[in-house]
Amino acid sequence: MLTINNLHVAIDGKEILRGLNLNVNAGEVHAIMGPNGSGKSTLAQVLAGREGYQITAGSAYYMEQDLLAMTTEQRARDGVFLAFQYPVEIPGVSIALFLKTALNTIRKQRGLPELDAIDFLNLMRNKMQQLDMDESFLSRAVNDGFSGGEKKRNEILQMTVLEPKLLILDETDSGLDIDALKLVADSVNSMRNPNRAIILVTHYQRLLDYIVPDLVHVLLQGRIIKSGGAALARELEKHGYGWVEAESTSRQVA
C-alpha cells in the first residue's frame, strides 16, 4: 500500500529525514517509535502533504501513485488520514459543518451520494457513542477550547467517520487517560481490516498494549535503525532507545 524509498527531507536546509525506507502492506499495523526530535512527526506530515518541507531525495508510492506529487486534498480524498499530534483550532466552525463538508467531499470522490443533514446526524450519533462523546460536541467549534484528550478523541472521531485507507496516528495516545486510551484503541482496532493499513507513531509502549502492531520500527535521527515484531516495543520499554542506538552503532562499526 505504501512504499517509501530512501526518503530525505529537510526543513530550512536542515536535514531531518535521512534516507528512510518503509514498506507497509494493506492489513498491517506498523508502529514507529523513537525519541523526541527523531523525525516521527516530520514523516507523518510529509506523507499527508504538508507544505514547507524540502524533499531532497527518495520517493513514496501510495497504491501505485506517486504520493509526493499529489496535492494534500487529493491524498486525503484517496484515503490518507493523519490524526494530528497537535490539532489546530478553527474558531466559529462547528465540528458538524467541518466534518460534513469533509465527508461529502470524500464521498463525492468515491462516487457516493452526499449525506443529508439527517443521515449525517445519525451516522455521527453512532460514531460518537463508540467514543463516549456527547452529542453537544457537534456544535462546538473545531478544537476550540478542547482539552488535550478531547482533541485526540476528535481526531479519532473524524477518522472513524471518514473511513480512510491509510491511517497515520501521530502520538494519539499522549494526553489520554487510561479509559480514553482504551476507547481510542477500541476504535482503531475496529477499523483494522485487510484493506487498511495503520501507522502508529508513538514514543511509549503503552498504546501498543492495546493496539498490537505487526511490525515495530525504531526511528532515530531520521533513519529507521531497527525493525521487529511487537516484542521489540517491550524491549525498548525495558532498555530505552540508547540500547538500540548502541547496538546499531556497534553493528556499523563491526
Next chain:
Amino acid sequence: MSTATKQLDELIGREYQHGFYSPLQTDSVPRGLSEDTIRLISAKKNEPEFMLDWRLKAYQHWLTMAEPRWANLHHPPIDYQDIFYYSAPKSEKDGPHSLTDIDPELLRTYEKLGIPLKEQEVLAGVAVDAVFDSVSVATTFKEKLAELGIIFCPFSEAVHKHPDLIQQYLGTVVPYTDNFYASLNSATFSDGSFCYIPPDVRCPMELSTYFRINAKNTGQFERTLIIADENAYVSYLEGCTAPMRDENQLHAAVVELIALEGARIKYATVQNWYPGDKQGRGGIYNFVTKRGDCRGNNSHISWTQVETGSAITWKYPSVILRGDNAIGEFYSVALTNYFQQADTGTKMIHIGRNTKSTVLSKGISAGHGQNSYRGLIKVLPSAENARNYTQCDSLLLGDKCGAHTFPYIEVKNPSAKVEHEASTSRIGEDQLFYCTQRGISTEDAVSMIVSGFCKAVFQELPMEFAVEAQKLLGVSLEGSTG
C-alpha cells in the same frame, strides 16, 4: 511561495460580479457644484421652499469645511467640480409611478443583481425600495404597509406627502453641519428612502433599500430617514452595487435613525460597491454618515454591517443613547482585498442612565487590503451605570495586508463599566493544512474559516440576509466569476 499561499492568493484575487453597466437614457444636471446646481436638483424634484433653503444652508456651510484627514486612508484629492451631482434614468413621465412605468432595461438590471422588483416575485416578507443612481425607481408592498399606517417611500415622495415629518426629523440626528461629507450630502442629496412606523406597530416585513450607481462620473448622495415611533419595531436592510469603472466614484450617503420611547430599529447593510481592480484602479469612495438616536427611554438601535466592497470605506454607524435604559449595538464585518482600504467602526455616546452598548467588529484583510477599526465609547456625566463591551478581532490572509485598531474611550461618570478586547490572527497554513488533510478544498477551507470568524456577526443578520452575506464573503474570496 508555497502552494497553499499561492492558492490563497488566487482565491482572493476574485472578480467583481456586479460590474456590468446598463445602457439607459439618463437625465442629468451639468458637472460640478454651485448654488445653481443645487437649485436645479431641487427644481427637478419640484421641492417645497423649506427643502431648498435647507440645502442651500448646507452648501454654504460645506464651503467653509475641509475633508477630514484623521482617517487611516490614502487617496488622491477628489475634484468636487468634476462630479455629476444628479443622474436619473429618463422616463417618459415625471418619474415611475408603478412598476409598469419602469424602463425594462432597469428591471433587467435589478434582475441581474438578484433583486426582483415585480411584487409577485419579491421574496416573501421583504419590501424593497430600489435607488438607481440618484432616484428611487420602485417601492414594493407600499399599499400593504400603508394599511398599518407605515410609510415606506422614496425620500423625494415623502418631502411632498409628509413634509411635516420631514421638517420635524430631518437633520436632527445628523445636522447639515455635522461633517464634510454629510454637509455635501445635505446640499446635494437626490433621493433615498423614508420610513415611518407609527406607535405600537411592529412592521411585519423586512424593509429593504437597494442602491445602485450606474452612470459614469456620478456621485450618489442618498439620504435615508427612519423613524420608529413609541413602541414600534422595524428591521431594515440596505444593499448596494456599482459597475466596474477605472475612475473612482463618490458615494456620500447619510442615514438617520430615530427611536422613540420603547422603539426598536435594526438596520443591516450589505455593502458591495465596486472595490476597484487588482491594481487598485477604480472603485467607489464610500464616505457615509450613519447615526441612530435612541431618543426615548428603553429604545434600542442596532447596526449590523457587512462591508465587502468599495475602494475606500469611511463609515462609523453610531448610536446616541439619550433615553434611560437605551441599548445600542454595532456588529460589523469588514473585508478588504486588493488595494481596498476601510476605516470603519462606531461611536456609542452614553447620555441616559443605565444605557448599554455592545460593539463587535470583525476585520478581514487580504491582498494589499488595509483595515482599520476606529471606535469611540463616550460616557457623559449624566450616564449613571453605563455599560459598554467592545470586541474587536482582525483576521489576516497573506502577509501584504494590514489590520489596525484605534479605540477611544472617554468616561465622565465613575459608575461606568467599559470593556475592550482585541485580537489579531492569521489564517495559518496549519489551519488550511488541517482542512485540506480532511479532503476539503483550499477554497472551501478559506471560506469556512472566514465564515467561522464572522459567525457572531452573521447571527445578527436577518435569515435571508445572513445567507446572502455568507455567499458574498465566499464569492469575495473564492474568485468565482459568476
